[in-house]
Amino acid sequence: MSTATATATPIPMTSTSSTSPQPARPARPLLSLLTALAAGALFAAGLVISGMTQPAKVLGFLNLAGLAQGRWDASLAFVMGGALLVTLVAFAVTPPTPRRPQRRPWLAPAFQLPTRRDIDGRLLAGSALFGVGWGLAGYCPGPALVSLLSSTDAALFAAFMLLGMALARRLLRKG
Amino acid sequence: MHTLHPYLQAALGGLLIGLASWLLLAALGRVAGISGITAALLPSGAPPAATEQRWRAAFVAGLVIAGGAMAAWWPTPSTALRPWPLLAIAGLLVGFGTVLGSGCTSGHGVCGLGRRSARSLAATLCFMATGFATATLRALWA
Numbered sequence: 001m002s003t004a005t006a007t008a009t010p011i012p013m014t015s016t017s018s019t020s021p022q023p024a025r026p027a028r029p030l031l032s033l034l035t036a037l038a039a040g041a042l043f044a045a046g047l048v049i050s051g052m053t054q055p056a057k058v059l060g061f062l063n064l065a066g067l068a069q070g071r072w073d074a075s076l077a078f079v080m081g082g083a084l085l086v087t088l089v090a091f092a093v094t095p096p097t098p099r100r101p102q103r104r105p106w107l108a109p110a111f112q113l114p115t116r117r118d119i120d121g122r123l124l125a126g127s128a129l130f131g132v133g134w135g136l137a138g139y140c141p142g143p144a145l146v147s148l149l150s151s152t153d154a155a156l157f158a159a160f161m162l163l164g165m166a167l168a169r170r171l172l173r174k175g
Numbered sequence: 176m177h178t179l180h181p182y183l184q185a186a187l188g189g190l191l192i193g194l195a196s197w198l199l200l201a202a203l204g205r206v207a208g209i210s211g212i213t214a215a216l217l218p219s220g221a222p223p224a225a226t227e228q229r230w231r232a233a234f235v236a237g238l239v240i241a242g243g244a245m246a247a248w249w250p251t252p253s254t255a256l257r258p259w260p261l262l263a264i265a266g267l268l269v270g271f272g273t274v275l276g277s278g279c280t281s282g283h284g285v286c287g288l289g290r291r292s293a294r295s296l297a298a299t300l301c302f303m304a305t306g307f308a309t310a311t312l313r314a315l316w317a
Contacts, residue, residue, distance in 0.1 A: 029226070035202040036230040040237020043195035043207065043281075048245040050188020051181070055254055062310030075185040080284060082189020083196070087289025090197035095204075105204030112204055113290070116277075119297045126276025127283070131302030133268030135309025136261060140280040141273060142209040144266075145235065146242030153254045157266040164270020165214040172274065173219070 032107045044146045050079040053147045053154075055138025062135050126168075196286055203230055206290075208282025209238070210273035276302070 051057045060066060060073035095111050096103040105111055134140050139147075139157050147154030179187070196207040212231045273279040276298055278287060283302075287295020 029229070032203060032230055033233040035198065036233035037237040039195045039199040039202070039207065040234040040239075041241035042198065042237075043192055043209075044238045044241035045245060046188045046191030046193075046195060048188070048242065048249055048251065049191060050185045051251070052188070053242070054251055056252070059310050059314075062306045063314040064307055064311045065314045073181075075181055078182045078185035079189040079192070082186035083193040083285045084189075084288055086190055086193025087196050087285055088291075090193070090200055091286070091290045094197070094201050105200070106202045108202070108204045110204060111200075113206055114277075114287075114292070114294075117292070117294055119294055123276050123294060123298055124301050126272045126274070127278075127298040127301035128272070128276075128305045129268050130272030130276055130279060131305030132309045133265040133270075133272060134280075134302065135306040135311075136268070136313065137257070137265035138310075139265070139269065140209075141213060141269065142238065142279070142281055144269075145209065145213065145238045147246075147254075148239050149243030150246035151254050153256045153262065156256070156259060157262045157269075160263045160266025161270035162213070162217065164267040164272075165210070165274050166217045166219075166270075167267075168271045168274035169214060169217060169219045 028107055035107060043142065046083075047143050047146050050082075051075050052079055052140075053143040055143075055153070058138040058140075058143075059135075062138070192281075192285060193289075196281070196289070199234070200286075205230075206282060206286045207234075208278050208286060210270075210279040211277065211282050214270075214274050272302075 047053050057073055057075060060071070061076035064072070066072035094103070095113060103111070130140075137157055139154060139161075141161060144154050144158040144161055148158050149155075199205050199207045212234055216228060216231055216235065269279075276283075278295065278298060280302075283295040283298040288299060
């Protein structure tokens with residue numbers, strides 16, 4: 001422990017127990033919430049700056065007919081490239097590995113990462129449906145939420161998106 | 176502010192998206208999958224632990240509030256309101272599809288590919304394929 005401090009932990013006066021167990025990692029609920037808020041805000045800034053919140057730009061990438069007309073917008077590939085550059089490093093150095101199993105997140109007791117490895121029909125069918133909706137309107141979930149307060153178009157889309165999510169959760173009984 | 180080459184600006188935005196995902200991973204040990212985080216906040220049969228819901232609500236609040244604030248000082252071309260049936264069908268498909276497929280562009284694309292998950296690669300190839308097909312066919316028809 002590199003953060004050993006001299007501050008005494010207040011012990012209730014009534015406590016007569018002689019054993020003082022090693023204090024668990026302090027829970028910092030407020031800091032956790034502020035960090036989650038900051039991560040969401042940073043994500044939003046990235047989406048706005050990259051142009052992903054502009055459906056016309058997204059559709060300009062997804063519409064391959066633009067290639068023949070010389071007005072295909074390759075921006076989205078650069079967004080993905082920039083993001084992957086960071087996450088490939090992040091997921092290589094941050095979560096625990098067999099050689100370093102003791103890694104912990106700063107503010108949570110443990111990492112909770114997806115564990116499923118199977119490629120099933122639901123994964124493929126769901127992703128295919130998502131792609132159709134994305135290709136129709138040019139919004140994926142992040143940009144729809146980011147533009148919620150500034151665009152009626154996005155707000156209307158987001159309302160139906162939330163409805164679709166709730167329907168799917170009901171149907172699949174996802175807890 | 177808008178003197179950057181569009182591709183450079185897109186890559187810069189992408190870096191920020193990656194950094195935001197890294198922050199959530201390093202601090203809370205979680206994957207920044209926006210559809211999963213959002214859907215988990217919606218009512219369903221069994222309510223998960225309240226502490227789980229708080230960080231999710233904070234993350235979504237960060238997205239929405241920062242998005243509204245960015246609109247004020249980072250001018251982007253506004254999107255004219257399109258016919259509601261289009262937005263309804265597209266919204267329902269995106270919402271239903273991302274829950275059924277366990278993720279979207281952030282969870283499968285940015286984070287899943289970053290984790291080098293074959294499952295996320297399959298999902299990403301799937302939604303990219305139908306995304307390209309839908310937008311292309313629709314443009315050719317119009």
